[in-house]
Amino acid sequence: AQSVAQPEDQVNVAEGNPLTVKCTYSVSGNPYLFWYVQYPNRGLQFLLKYITGDNLVKGSYGFEAEFNKSQTSFHLKKPSALVSDSALYFCAVKTDTGGFKTIFGAGTRLFVKA
Amino acid sequence: KAGVTQTPRYLIKTRGQQVTLSCSPISGHRSVSWYQQTPGQGLQFLFEYFSETQRNKGNFPGRFSGRQFSNSRSEMNVSTLELGDSALYLCASSLVASNTDTQYFGPGTRLTVL
Numbered sequence: 001a002q003s004v005a006q007p008e009d010q011v012n013v014a015e016g017n018p019l020t021v022k023c024t025y026s027v028s029g030n031p032y033l034f035w036y037v038q039y040p041n042r043g044l045q046f047l048l049k050y051i052t053g054d055n056l057v058k059g060s061y062g063f064e065a066e067f068n069k070s071q072t073s074f075h076l077k078k079p080s081a082l083v084s085d086s087a088l089y090f091c092a093v094k095t096d097t098g099g100f101k102t103i104f105g106a107g108t109r110l111f112v113k114a
Numbered sequence: 115k116a117g118v119t120q121t122p123r124y125l126i127k128t129r130g131q132q133v134t135l136s137c138s139p140i141s142g143h144r145s146v147s148w149y150q151q152t153p154g155q156g157l158q159f160l161f162e163y164f165s166e167t168q169r170n171k172g173n174f175p176g177r178f179s180g181r182q183f184s185n186s187r188s189e190m191n192v193s194t195l196e197l198g199d200s201a202l203y204l205c206a207s208s209l210v211a212s213n214t215d216t217q218y219f220g221p222g223t224r225l226t227v228l
Contacts, residue, residue: 032213043118043204043219051214090157094213100170102147102217104157 002027004093006105013081014113021076021108023091033074034092034102035065044090050074061085081112116141118207118220126226132193135223139186139207146188147217148180151202160203163188164211192225200227 003026013019025031032051036044048059055067065076074091091105119138127133139146148160159172163182180190186207192199202224206217 034216036219041221043221044206046216046218049214049216096213100145100147100162100164100211100213101159101172103159104149106156 002093002095002101002103004091004103004105006089006091006108008108009106010109010111012111012113015083016080019078019081019085019110019112021089021091021110023074023076023105025072025074025091025093027093027095027097029095029097031072031074032094033065033067034094035059035063035074035076036090036092038088038090038107047076047089081110083112083114086110086112118205118218120203120205120220120223122223123221124224124226126228127195128228129195129197131195132191133195133225134189134191135203135205135225137188137190137205137207137220139188139205140218143207143209143218144186145208145211145215146182146186147206147208148188148190149204149206150174151204151222152200157204160190169211195227197227199225201225 005024034049035047038044048057050057050067058064088107090107092102121136145164147162150158161171166182177193182188202222204222205220208215208217
């Protein structure tokens with residue numbers, strides 16, 4: 001069965017410091033990986049995705065993520081955090097063998113302190 | 115281009131009633147997916163429609179149903195509401211029926227069952 005794990009419920013970082021939000025996955029078949037962000041009382045906003053090719057994916061708002069096949073990970077990173085990055089972040093996966101179903105991680109709440 | 119719209123944004127119902135939620139995808143998008151978001155269960159996939167056909171369904175009871183119209187607009191219906199159905203219901207649209215396509219989410223409908 002497909003699954004996505006976000007091992008940290010919450011990540012705290014000071015403004016200006018680099019941030020990492022972790023994601024690992026377990027799937028059969030090729031994974032297609034996504035990161036979304038959710039602000040209070042809003043839907044999810046797409047940040048970036050990995051389909052194939054370069055393992056380092058760059059996305060919106062200065063975020064990037066690195067696909068690591070051997071570690072089955074897709075961690076989200078940003079070199080310098082902003083207070084406005086504080087939100088709930090979701091990692092998601094789809095596969096060729098999973099139909100058209102998207103499996104989401106439980107989410108990680110990011111707090112950026114000024 | 116207008117984003118995904120969902121109506122209504124907020125709903126309050128009582129146990130045993132039924133409810134219909136509506137989703138209008140981004141113009142030109144033909145795939146619509148529905149998700150239930152709760153604090154305890156996170157984001158759970160309900161179903162996905164493409165060209166008026168349900169292609170995949172999550173693990174929800176038959177009280178949850180949906181449909182898609184020829185203009186790609188979608189509705190979901192929940193009958194015989196239970197307290198546990200209180201949640202944020204999110205709709206997402208994508209251009210085509212593909213595992214690599216990006217989903218764009220609406221703001222959600224907040225359903226409260228009393």
